[in-house]
Every structure is written in C-alpha cells, then in structure tokens.
Amino acid sequence: MFASHFSAHNIPFGIASSEGHPRRSAATRLENTVIYLDELAKHDLLSSLPKEALDAFSHVDLNGFAALPKSIHQQTRAALQSLFKEPLASLPAGCTDKLNNVTMHLPVSSRDFTDFSCSKDHVLNAGEAIQKKRYLPPGFLHFPIGYSGRTCSLIVSGTSFVRPKGQFRDAQGSIVYGPTKQLDYELELACIIGKPTKLGETVASKHADDHIFGYVLMNDWSARDIQGLEMPPLGPLNGKSFATSLSPWIITLDALQASAVEGQPRELQVASYLMDSNPINSYDIALQADLITGGKSTIICKSNLNAMYWTFRDLVVHQSSNGCCLNTGDILATGTISGSTDDSHGCLLELTNGGQYSFELSDGQSRIYIEDGDEIQISALASDGVGFGECTGKVLPADL
Amino acid sequence: MFASHFSAHNIPFGIASSEGHPRRSAATRLENTVIYLDELAKHDLLSSLPKEALDAFSHVDLNGFAALPKSIHQQTRAALQSLFKEPLASLPAGCTDKLNNVTMHLPVSSRDFTDFSCSKDHVLNAGEAIQKKRYLPPGFLHFPIGYSGRTCSLIVSGTSFVRPKGQFRDAQGSIVYGPTKQLDYELELACIIGKPTKLGETVASKHADDHIFGYVLMNDWSARDIQGLEMPPLGPLNGKSFATSLSPWIITLDALQASAVEGQPRELQVASYLMDSNPINSYDIALQADLITGGKSTIICKSNLNAMYWTFRDLVVHQSSNGCCLNTGDILATGTISGSTDDSHGCLLELTNGGQYSFELSDGQSRIYIEDGDEIQISALASDGVGFGECTGKVLPADL
Incomplete structure (x- = not known):
C-alpha cells in the first residue's frame, strides 16, 4: 500500500521490527521494502556517518537520532540515497524485510x-x-x-x-x-x-x-x-x-x-x-x-x-x-x-x-x-x- | 526549615545529591537530615527489602521504586522507621547529609x-x-x-x-x-x-x-x-x-x-x-x-x-x-x-x-x-x- 509514496526522494525514518529482526531499531522505507539502519551500520555500509548517528540506529526510538544536528540527518539521507542507487537485493541478508513482514512502532518517545x-x-x-x-x-x-x-x-x-x-x-x-x-x-x-x-x-x-x-x-x-x-x-x-x-x-x-x-x-x-x-x-x-x-x-x-x-x-x-x-x-x-x-x-x-x-x-x-x-x-x-x-x-x- | 514536618512518622521519598554524594539517588529525610537509601543499601542496612527495591534506590528518579507493589513501599517505610530508632550518628559515613548541603531534584520523571x-x-x-x-x-x-x-x-x-x-x-x-x-x-x-x-x-x-x-x-x-x-x-x-x-x-x-x-x-x-x-x-x-x-x-x-x-x-x-x-x-x-x-x-x-x-x-x-x-x-x-x-x-x- 502506498508504495509510490516512498521513492528514493522520500527516505523516511521509523522504528521497525520483525520475526527476523526482533529488536526494534531505526529503519527507512523504499517502496514496499523496509531497510534496517542498524544492520546497514553493522555491515559498514554507512561508514561516512558519524558514530553518534550509527549508535542511534540501534535505539528503540528515534529520539537520539532526531536530537542530532540537521546536517547529520541530511548526511544520512544522502548516504541512503547513494546506497539505493544499487538494487536492494545486493544488500547483505538481514538488512531488508518486506513491509508486510514488519511491525512498525511509535517512531519517537514523546514527553509533551x-x-x-x-x-x-x-x-x-x-x-x-x-x-x-x-x-x-x-x-x-x-x-x-x-x-x-x-x-x-x-x-x-x-x-x-x-x-x-x-x-x-x-x-x-x-x-x-x-x-x-x-x-x-x-x-x-x-x-x-x-x-x-x-x-x-x-x-x-x-x-x-x-x-x-x-x-x-x-x-x-x-x-x-x-x-x-x-x-x-x-x-x-x-x-x-x-x-x-x-x-x-x-x-x-x-x-x-x-x-x-x-x-x-x-x-x-x-x-x-x-x-x-x-x-x-x-x-x-x-x-x-x-x-x-x-x-x-x-x-x-x-x-x-x-x-x-x-x-x-x-x-x-x-x-x-x-x-x-x-x-x-x-x-x-x-x-x-x-x-x-x-x-x-x-x-x-x-x-x-x-x-x-x-x-x-x-x-x-x-x-x-x-x-x-x-x-x-x-x-x-x-x-x-x-x-x-x-x-x-x-x-x-x-x-x- | 520545617524540620518538625519530617519526624519518623513521615518517611518521605525524594531524589537528592550533594558534593559528597554527587550522583542523584533515592533519599529520605528525618528532621533536617537527608539519608541516602542507596548508601543504606550498600551497607546492608536494608537487607529485609527485596532486591528490586534496593536496585531502584540508585536510580536518578523514583519511578522504578514507585512502580513496585505498595507492600514494598510499606516494608521500606517500616525498615527505615526501625533503623531510625538508633541515633542517625551511628549510621556509616556517607549515608547522611545535612539538608543545607543537599540539592534536591524532581522526585519523578513525569510523562503526563x-x-x-x-x-x-x-x-x-x-x-x-x-x-x-x-x-x-x-x-x-x-x-x-x-x-x-x-x-x-x-x-x-x-x-x-x-x-x-x-x-x-x-x-x-x-x-x-x-x-x-x-x-x-x-x-x-x-x-x-x-x-x-x-x-x-x-x-x-x-x-x-x-x-x-x-x-x-x-x-x-x-x-x-x-x-x-x-x-x-x-x-x-x-x-x-x-x-x-x-x-x-x-x-x-x-x-x-x-x-x-x-x-x-x-x-x-x-x-x-x-x-x-x-x-x-x-x-x-x-x-x-x-x-x-x-x-x-x-x-x-x-x-x-x-x-x-x-x-x-x-x-x-x-x-x-x-x-x-x-x-x-x-x-x-x-x-x-x-x-x-x-x-x-x-x-x-x-x-x-x-x-x-x-x-x-x-x-x-x-x-x-x-x-x-x-x-x-x-x-x-x-x-x-x-x-x-x-x-x-x-x-x-x-x-x-
């Protein structure tokens, strides 16, 4: 559903988990595929990003990442867009899931x-x-x-x-x-x-x-x-x-x-x-x-x-x-x-x-x-x- | 100030720190003395209490302790009242501070x-x-x-x-x-x-x-x-x-x-x-x-x-x-x-x-x-x- 909303011009951020990826972590979405950012980080596929961003990708909410300077969000967006120029199938096993297999969670923890x-x-x-x-x-x-x-x-x-x-x-x-x-x-x-x-x-x-x-x-x-x-x-x-x-x-x-x-x-x-x-x-x-x-x-x-x-x-x-x-x-x-x-x-x-x-x-x-x-x-x-x-x-x- | 509010009938709970106790932790107050519950726990002076209470005393807010069953709050109150039958001066060094030396913090982290x-x-x-x-x-x-x-x-x-x-x-x-x-x-x-x-x-x-x-x-x-x-x-x-x-x-x-x-x-x-x-x-x-x-x-x-x-x-x-x-x-x-x-x-x-x-x-x-x-x-x-x-x-x- 709504796959066309999520082209490589979008690069949204969310918190996802699945049977194969049971621990919640940061993710993005390309059409109907969910891509786990913590897995990309583990496989050194986002090595241009600073350590605080990479660490934040394994948090259970996006608060840590959201609090980083906007320039880091922009770097992350650019790094992902660059990565997505190759077919997603070329990413290591475990980095992606079909949307239907994924549970999405509240993206942030909100105080007010x-x-x-x-x-x-x-x-x-x-x-x-x-x-x-x-x-x-x-x-x-x-x-x-x-x-x-x-x-x-x-x-x-x-x-x-x-x-x-x-x-x-x-x-x-x-x-x-x-x-x-x-x-x-x-x-x-x-x-x-x-x-x-x-x-x-x-x-x-x-x-x-x-x-x-x-x-x-x-x-x-x-x-x-x-x-x-x-x-x-x-x-x-x-x-x-x-x-x-x-x-x-x-x-x-x-x-x-x-x-x-x-x-x-x-x-x-x-x-x-x-x-x-x-x-x-x-x-x-x-x-x-x-x-x-x-x-x-x-x-x-x-x-x-x-x-x-x-x-x-x-x-x-x-x-x-x-x-x-x-x-x-x-x-x-x-x-x-x-x-x-x-x-x-x-x-x-x-x-x-x-x-x-x-x-x-x-x-x-x-x-x-x-x-x-x-x-x-x-x-x-x-x-x-x-x-x-x-x-x-x-x-x-x-x-x- | 208000020392008389805090007799051994009170036994309030708060979060305190001081120069000598720089990390915030759970505390109670007897007249104008602040007693650190994490220190009492370290010195085995609250050994009648369950481990989850003792652990919660070193948190930076009281949420962990507050979430425990009321019976544990009551046990804690009774244990402290029993301890306070002896003069506070008999407690080990580092367990107490004069109120004037202490910084009090928000007692809980509140979401709503x-x-x-x-x-x-x-x-x-x-x-x-x-x-x-x-x-x-x-x-x-x-x-x-x-x-x-x-x-x-x-x-x-x-x-x-x-x-x-x-x-x-x-x-x-x-x-x-x-x-x-x-x-x-x-x-x-x-x-x-x-x-x-x-x-x-x-x-x-x-x-x-x-x-x-x-x-x-x-x-x-x-x-x-x-x-x-x-x-x-x-x-x-x-x-x-x-x-x-x-x-x-x-x-x-x-x-x-x-x-x-x-x-x-x-x-x-x-x-x-x-x-x-x-x-x-x-x-x-x-x-x-x-x-x-x-x-x-x-x-x-x-x-x-x-x-x-x-x-x-x-x-x-x-x-x-x-x-x-x-x-x-x-x-x-x-x-x-x-x-x-x-x-x-x-x-x-x-x-x-x-x-x-x-x-x-x-x-x-x-x-x-x-x-x-x-x-x-x-x-x-x-x-x-x-x-x-x-x-x-x-x-x-x-x-x-």
Whole structure:
C-alpha cells in the first residue's frame, strides 16, 4: 500500500521490527521494502556517518537520532540515497524485510504533545455545528490557539482501540454515563521536535525549522459528546485522551522541500515574534480520509495542508514564546485540516454539521458518527510525489 | 526549615545529591537530615527489602521504586522507621547529609500531568473575578474537570524562573505582546502515580489508592492575562506552561493515614464509576502560602485540602474512565485549593478579585499580582503532624 509514496526522494525514518529482526531499531522505507539502519551500520555500509548517528540506529526510538544536528540527518539521507542507487537485493541478508513482514512502532518517545487549531475553516464550521454561529475565538487571528494532549494516548497506525466511555448529555439534555455516541476522527499533520530547547528559551521564526525533525500524520480521535460537556472552561480532556493515532514514518523537511509553498496571508498584523520573513512557510500536501467498513472504502475528506492559517513554524515559535521548552520527540499538531469546500471537512462534526445530517458509504450504508468496527484511514501526498503512507485505526466495541 | 514536618512518622521519598554524594539517588529525610537509601543499601542496612527495591534506590528518579507493589513501599517505610530508632550518628559515613548541603531534584520523571479543578470555592471566586458572576461550569458537580499540563514546565522547589512573555489585552482592551502583567501562583497538592495502567483499562474507586504512590505540593504559576486571552475554547496553554513548581519530598498515603477524614458531601448523585464506598476519602491537611520579598514574609492564604469537592481517588477514577492510561510518575493535581473565607483564597486572582484590590505586605508594600524578585512559598501540614515542607519559587525579570 502506498508504495509510490516512498521513492528514493522520500527516505523516511521509523522504528521497525520483525520475526527476523526482533529488536526494534531505526529503519527507512523504499517502496514496499523496509531497510534496517542498524544492520546497514553493522555491515559498514554507512561508514561516512558519524558514530553518534550509527549508535542511534540501534535505539528503540528515534529520539537520539532526531536530537542530532540537521546536517547529520541530511548526511544520512544522502548516504541512503547513494546506497539505493544499487538494487536492494545486493544488500547483505538481514538488512531488508518486506513491509508486510514488519511491525512498525511509535517512531519517537514523546514527553509533551500540543494540538493546535490552525484551520480557520475547521473553527468556523465547528462553531456552526455546535453553537449555530460561525465565529473565530478572540485569539485565533493573533496566535495559534491549542491545548496540551496526553502523550500516553499516542498509538501507532494499525492499533485498534475500544470505544471510550464517559459522561455526556443525551438527546433529552440529561447528563448520562456510557459509551460515547459521537465518536469522530480528526485529520491532522504533526511535527516532531528534533533539536530541543531549555526552559526559558524562545525560538525565533527563522530558526524554527531547525527544531523540526519531520512530520507525521495524526488522527486525533474525539468523543464529541464527552468533549462537549467537559470543555468549558478548561478545554478537552477525556473526550480526546483515549487514543491518538500516528503514522509510523517521519517525513523530513528535506524530503518535502520541493513541495514547499507560500502559506495563507495574514488577515491581521501579527506580534513581532510571529513575523516570518520567509514567505515559503507551508507545503502543498494533499490529505485524504477514508472510512473503511466491511472491506469497502469511502472517501470522506480531501483537503490540503496549505489551507491552514498557521504554519508549523508558527507553532514552534508560539509554543516557546513564553519560555516553554521543547524536548526531542515532542509533538506539535495542526488540529483538524479542513478546507473551504463541502468535500474537505476533516472531521465528522463538520461533515454532518454537528450530527444533523448523515452521509452515504460506498456500500449503501450511512453514517453520522463512527460505528464499532469502522476503520478510518488517513493519508497524505506532497505535490512533488513524496508521501506519508497511511495512518489507520479501527474502533472496537466498548467494554460493558 | 520545617524540620518538625519530617519526624519518623513521615518517611518521605525524594531524589537528592550533594558534593559528597554527587550522583542523584533515592533519599529520605528525618528532621533536617537527608539519608541516602542507596548508601543504606550498600551497607546492608536494608537487607529485609527485596532486591528490586534496593536496585531502584540508585536510580536518578523514583519511578522504578514507585512502580513496585505498595507492600514494598510499606516494608521500606517500616525498615527505615526501625533503623531510625538508633541515633542517625551511628549510621556509616556517607549515608547522611545535612539538608543545607543537599540539592534536591524532581522526585519523578513525569510523562503526563493533569491539573484538575477540585475546589468549588475557587471556581466560584474565579468566575466572579473574571466574569462578574459566581457559577459552576456545567460538568463541575458531575465529574472533576481538568486540563492536560505540559510536563516540561515542571521544576523543583527552589528553582527561579523568568517572567513569561505573551499576548494579552491591555487596559484599553487592545491585544499586545510583552511580559505578563498578571503573574499569579496557585496553591495545589498533586498525587504521583505509582502502579501504572494500560490504555483501555479503567480503575475502580476501591482500587484508586493502589495507584497513588504519594503526594507533593504544587505551585501552578499562571499568567492570568495570557491565559485569559488564549483559553476560549481549548483551555490554558502558554499562560501556564512556563513553570510549575513541585516540592521535592513525596509524602506517602501511609504517612497521612492518621490524618484521613471524610471529604465533602456530594450535592448531586454521581455516575456509578465515581461512587466511592469508602467515606474516608480526603485528608485534613492545612495549607499555607507566603509571599516573601526583601527577606520579609507575608501569609497570603491559609486553606485545607478537605475543602475540595473532588478527592484524589475521584481524579484517578475519572482520568482513567475513558480508558486513558496512567504511567508511573504521572501527576494529577487538585487545582487551586481555596476555602470559603477571605483568608483562604489560594491564588491572587481570587484575593484581589481579578486585580480590583491590592493587599498589604508585612513590610508595608502592597501587591496586586506578583512582582519581579518576589518569592512564593507554599507549605502543608497534616493534622497528625506529618508535613510536606515547602515548595518555593522566585520570579526573575523578563528577558527583554
């Protein structure tokens, strides 16, 4: 699946294991082949790289590698691209595995995770769905608003989870306790922090990219009914913290460079610390969400990262603007990536206008929110052909 | 300071180092003496304890020890109490240090941190201060509301921090960027998770205490102006994530058992998962906050944990009720602990009614919010005489 996303222009980084390679280690992917970086290092096939990179390839997460200078990431990319000019079959036994034989793991160990709200369309549509009015929160045009998520809820693509229980208002407005009746997905991208900062340090916009190791897909599963009751005034907690899916392959800034574009214009002048003198501050990345049930797939959203009002550089700058530190492996996510059209709603809250309308699946069934057994697959492809593969998750019935 | 809090009835756990004991390790405290548990283990003075406990004493955080069964924590407590029947001077050289010579560190490594809102008085007073109306959020009487905090902002007592910058409304209502003008403290207690749970697992009320390793003081420093602008609708982020102080000594449930009391009655029947069949669900713990400036101290709050509407057991149960996991070292905090009287406001937002009134310091100065150079000290003492010592932090001028 998605083999074409992973040409030699991509060179993503992930953590993989298999029966033949039982210990988790750093890996990359070329089409449908996974290549273990620790094995390449053992066979002296990456001898141009510094020892700290080679050592980091045998860690169980990418944090050690991600924290190294960006120049080492670039050297690694170049060394792998050079190696892949020869057929993979010429690599020593044990260096590669077919994707189907491999288990992918969370690529990094994350200590903190912020989910921002970068999409103006999402915020306006969500306001209409919930409060019957299209409006922006008071801070929205001034800085990226966001909330801290719970890192223990992070799961890797392909992991199923149980429908969460909680308290919410039923149709009559009474507060009841039970399995959520409004399970939703959120189509997102997230950046993973490489170079860390210290508490008290701020990051200037021109240095923000230096702190980003790369990007992954994220599905911020949401129980809208639980979330709706708990949000005022402290924001979401149990409506989100039961599962958050990440794609396993981290796509680097270098891989996406050819797809970099100008982001959306500012509607208000922003504070000095958020001024970005480099207008090429976004990426042309097409995103898609599919609902899969009974083996049949239905496209439920097509949108683009470039519709976002706030950029990843803005997120890094704003998060650190109060002296908050960034640790390697930290995750800063976009929030739901919606566009302005009816087919670009990045969550069901928007698509069904708060549960008012149902939508049809390709097999003739209909849905308002996600039902037990449904699987959501999100995927992303940059304009230059570099892709993220997929991020999937299936909902299991609640424990009763 | 606070030597009387640390009699042999206490036996707290912390992480300490000193010139003579440069590597951080587990420690306990008796009055003003710090006793290194790894040294006691080396000298075979804790030979009744299992090897996994002895090994954990040389870790740089208490996570390994905290994750062990509660029976091992109790054995450790008993072994130390037995050892302390003899004068400390009889212990081998290197086992003890005077408190003044010791550097205390964060006691645990924390992956997730939730700050709840357990005090009805705080919520009513904060509503009055900010919105000129006393009201409870819709969920408040149904479950403990809360938000995820950022673990990278956790600092140990005694650590100074720089006044944070951010965007907020000035007196004319314009949104400006600069150092916060409304720096506040929040008097809190927090529990530290010992026994972890897995994603998808829930915790029954009768088992909640099994997951709590112990308690610490917390000062959830808050920039009210930054927080006020960013909160709608996703909750606090940069108004909180610049610094959160923790006291270094973890006080166990066993140490507090003699101070356990009945908590506040429920005003509404709660959902089944929050029903606690054990009415002894809170502690009689007196808390105090002092503002120290120019060497002079002023008491600014006296309150009690037992005024809280929600208990620590409720926090553990609610956090896990959606299947959210708890990891060893995770922190679940009470939010501001305020009482119903004018001298029991656990933050300046309440004390000054949103900045409307100033208050006098013992040296004749006045304050509305915290000024550069001010130090806040919070402390807590349970009715049976077991105490938490202090949690302090000083504010340095903003970087300009």
